[in-house]
Amino acid sequence: MNRIKSPKTAKNLRPGNISPRLEKLGNSIPVYLISAGSQPVTRIDLMFRAGSWWQTKPLAASSANAMLSEGTINLTGEQIAKKVDYYGAFINSSADRDNAFISIYTLTRYIDEILPLCADIAKNPSFPERELETLLERRRQNFLIQKTRVSSLAREQFAASVFGKDHPYGQTLALEDFDNLTCSDLRSFHEKYYRSGNCTVFVSGRFDSDKITAALDQLFGGNDWHSRPPVCEAVPPEPDAERIKMLIAKDDAVQSALRIGRRLFPGSHPDHPGMMVLNSILGGHFGSRLMQNIREKRGYTYGIGSMLTGLRFGGYLAIVSEVGGDNREEAVNEIYREMKELCDKPVSARELDLTRRHMLGEVLRSFDGPFAWLESIRNLAETDMDSGYFDKLVDTINTITPQQIMELARKYLVKGKMVEVVAGK
Amino acid sequence: MTGFKRRILDNGLKVIAHKDKSTPMSAVNILYDIGSRDDRPDRTGTAHLLEHLMFGGSISIPSYDIEVQNAGGENNAFTSNDITNYYITLPSANIETGMWLESDRMPGLDFSAEKLEIQKQVVAEEYKQRYLNQPYGDIWMIMRPMAYNIHPYKWPVIGSDISHIMNITVDEIREFYNEHYCPSNAILSVSSSLDEDYCLDLAEKWFGHVKKRKSLIRSIPEEPPQAGIRKMEVTRDVPYDMIIIAYRMCGRNAKEYHATDLISDLLAGGKSARLYRNLVMEKKLFGIINAFITGDRDPGLFVVKGRVSEGVEAEKAYNAIISEIDNFISSPPRNEELEKVKNKLEATRQYTHTDILHKATDLAYYELLGDAGYLNKELTLYRKTETEDIRRTAILLFRPDNASVLFYRAKNKSKKR
Structure with missing residues (x-):
């Protein structure tokens, strides 16, 4: 057997039909349904446009979200926890910059028990005082612990520098913020943002689509919690476009955390799919240039990567690593050298072909199983996009030329525009 | 219920295949019955360091990463106290690449002093990132030797000290590999949209030639009962x-x-x-x-x-x-x-x-x-x-x-x- 030659690999892989079934509840809440998979489980995600972008007080969005399952006008937090645990279900709530989520995982056979609970949590939270105190104390503890991590220090400063401190994506927390938040802040935040006009539902797993749509309609489809979706006012402009260099000193650190990058755009920007290709070559995976150079050739770090983040009202590119103190300067130089290389020299046909194959595999992997599929669709909806993005991305992966990649590098990988944050020494 | 078919190859490799038709992907997972408990007490961290070296190329394949990329795959590995586990997920059409890669590095890893030195540096940085530079990061460095006196669980998977990792030589790590990385000491499992029998035949095709070898019989001291807080x-x-x-x-x-x-x-x-x-x-x-x-x-x-x-x-x-x-x-x-x-x-x-x-x-x-x-x-x-x-x-x-x-x-x- 010839072991030197690799087995034949398929080219031009493309996911099949990835559009989920779309239904509308009586009050127009869109419901995306993906009934697939081998396990008898269901995951339901409720998405609200209620991330930190919308808050007027620090911590309000994430705390309102975390408090939903701590008590409703019908049940105490303990009663909710007991019931959820008894059915082996999980309710995870989370809030990021743009959106807030309530995610429910349950065995499909218990859906009639879990769904009403979920509606109660979303629509009727009571925001009890004592539980808020406990939550804020825990978050305060977490905050102080994060302050001792170089990676967290770098991440926070990077966001503040890339967006500016007055931009909702650049907000930083202060210790006193944990003292200033009240139950009534949370109530008014909930009142305004956890409304039907601001809600999208995603269901995935193995279930009967008609049955679940009917159940959702009964619990969430009425006009009892309607209001117009809030509108985004003007997006604050990019801070002064000079290169920013910052060092957050932490003398006892044995490694320094690096973040280098710049403000870019949401996923809907026409350059986004092309930048995904460029990012993949630069630092998007194990075989990428940064990983091969900084880790595999030089041994400066355990890991380095670059990521392209698209938000609803903006986005950024960030190169992230933690390197031994002695190698910090050299690592930073190499990062800029890799950027310059992409601006100066077109990528070889071989490297581009490998990148294409790798990225198409990635696209396919986003649809491995119903939960991953749902997440892919949800990620797009988070920034007002739909599955059409994948068509654009796959087309770009297949057709982008070395010249176009170099042009994107020259346009966006500009050293003079980079924010460079080091935490450590 | 997760159904599967099993085949044991002549060289002792156990193969398990499971079919899931709801996915376009396949997962190829190979587990070696070897972990940090098999490290020498003065060379702790060997099993984990070897896991890093496993990505450095093998007899017929100079670059593991390029071939993974070529097949649209994603891969990683972990080492625990008991096992070292490697996995790759890839589009089902390219499943053979996964088999090819794994079967090539089972009998013939390409060792070099240079690759070893770089991976020692990488592991040293991993050590700092995970244990030294994190609040509460050294808890298990303290707890393990307290809870165990003689059993090898007393050292962490990464090694009890950076100096142990730094002292490992090419010959030592090659010997460790020769003693433990053999078909009878491994389990290959495949979870795929493809038929189970087809996957088992592919395993036979790619792993069948790997020579049968004896693996080292482990002798691990039993920790005596604890007699006081x-x-x-x-x-x-x-x-x-x-x-x-x-x-x-x-x-x-x-x-x-x-x-x-x-x-x-x-x-x-x-x-x-x-x-x-x-x-x-x-x-x-x-x-x-x-x-x-x-x-x-x-x-x-x-x-x-x-x-x-x-x-x-x-x-x-x-x-x-x-x-x-x-x-x-x-x-x-x-x-x-x-x-x-x-x-x-x-x-x-x-x-x-x-x-x-x-x-x-x-x-x-x-x-x-x-x-x-x-x-x-x-x-x-x-x-x-x-x-x-x-x-x-x-x-x-x-x-x-x-x-x-x-x-x-x-x-x-x-x-x-």
Whole structure:
């Protein structure tokens, strides 16, 4: 057997039909349904446009979200926890910059028990005082612990520098913020943002689509919690476009955390799919240039990567690593050298072909199983996009030329525009 | 129910194939029955360092990463106390590349002094990133040697000291590889949209030629029973005190394993669990509290770990855990409370098996325990566990003589306002 030659690999892989079934509840809440998979489980995600972008007080969005399952006008937090645990279900709530989520995982056979609970949590939270105190104390503890991590220090400063401190994506927390938040802040935040006009539902797993749509309609489809979706006012402009260099000193650190990058755009920007290709070559995976150079050739770090983040009202590119103190300067130089290389020299046909194959595999992997599929669709909806993005991305992966990649590098990988944050020494 | 077919090749390699037609992907997982417990005491970290070197190319394949990329694959690996596990997921059309890569590096890894030196640096950076440069990062560096006197679980997977890693030579690591990386010491599991028989035939095609070799018979010293509580205190630059209690528990195949696992869920699994309800929400002594088992193959540890709230004396917080444990024994969980953790366990398993990689990894691990089919049967063992089993197990487990306790104190205690 010839072991030197690799087995034949398929080219031009493309996911099949990835559009989920779309239904509308009586009050127009869109419901995306993906009934697939081998396990008898269901995951339901409720998405609200209620991330930190919308808050007027620090911590309000994430705390309102975390408090939903701590008590409703019908049940105490303990009663909710007991019931959820008894059915082996999980309710995870989370809030990021743009959106807030309530995610429910349950065995499909218990859906009639879990769904009403979920509606109660979303629509009727009571925001009890004592539980808020406990939550804020825990978050305060977490905050102080994060302050001792170089990676967290770098991440926070990077966001503040890339967006500016007055931009909702650049907000930083202060210790006193944990003292200033009240139950009534949370109530008014909930009142305004956890409304039907601001809600999208995603269901995935193995279930009967008609049955679940009917159940959702009964619990969430009425006009009892309607209001117009809030509108985004003007997006604050990019801070002064000079290169920013910052060092957050932490003398006892044995490694320094690096973040280098710049403000870019949401996923809907026409350059986004092309930048995904460029990012993949630069630092998007194990075989990428940064990983091969900084880790595999030089041994400066355990890991380095670059990521392209698209938000609803903006986005950024960030190169992230933690390197031994002695190698910090050299690592930073190499990062800029890799950027310059992409601006100066077109990528070889071989490297581009490998990148294409790798990225198409990635696209396919986003649809491995119903939960991953749902997440892919949800990620797009988070920034007002739909599955059409994948068509654009796959087309770009297949057709982008070395010249176009170099042009994107020259346009966006500009050293003079980079924010460079080091935490450590 | 996760169905599968099994084939044992002439060279001793066990192959498991599971079909899932709801995915466009395949997962190829290979488990080697070799972990940090097989390290030499003066060369701890060898098994893990070897895992890093496994990506450095093999006889016919100069670059592992390029071939993975070429096939649209994604791969990684982990080393634990007991096993080293490699996996790759790729579009099903390219599944053979996964087999080719794994079968090439099983008999003939390409060692070089230069590659070894670089990976030592990488592991040293990993050591700093995970253990030295993290608040509370050295807890297990302290706990392990306290809980174990002679069993190799006393050192962490990455190695007990950077100098151990730095001293490993090419010859030593090659010898380690030759002794342990052979077909009879490995389990290949494939979870794929393709037919099981087809996958088994592919395994035969690619792995059949790998020569049969004897692997080293392991001889690991048994840790003698603990005869008294062990206590330690350290002070570090962190904002809050932490209390860690480790009780010695049974091994993975012992009959008390399932009761022990359930006890950890009863105490701290979910927001309705006892420790969370009583010590976090009611008494507010802890900001966070967890209980978990290490679940190792040899007798492992049952751990309770809590972050003490501001202004609370660590001793008081510790005593509160102990009285919760006493209370657990005197009023053990019945009916609904017990039913709850069993339901939760069953559901969790269903959630994690919605993607092919978890299924492949679990099938290989259960085959290592004795039978991949155990993955499906184990649930009944949990279901059969009754209040009395829980109580009896708890009494043995929570003997004060059986505990190692660490008070991890904050140097500059955070003061409220």
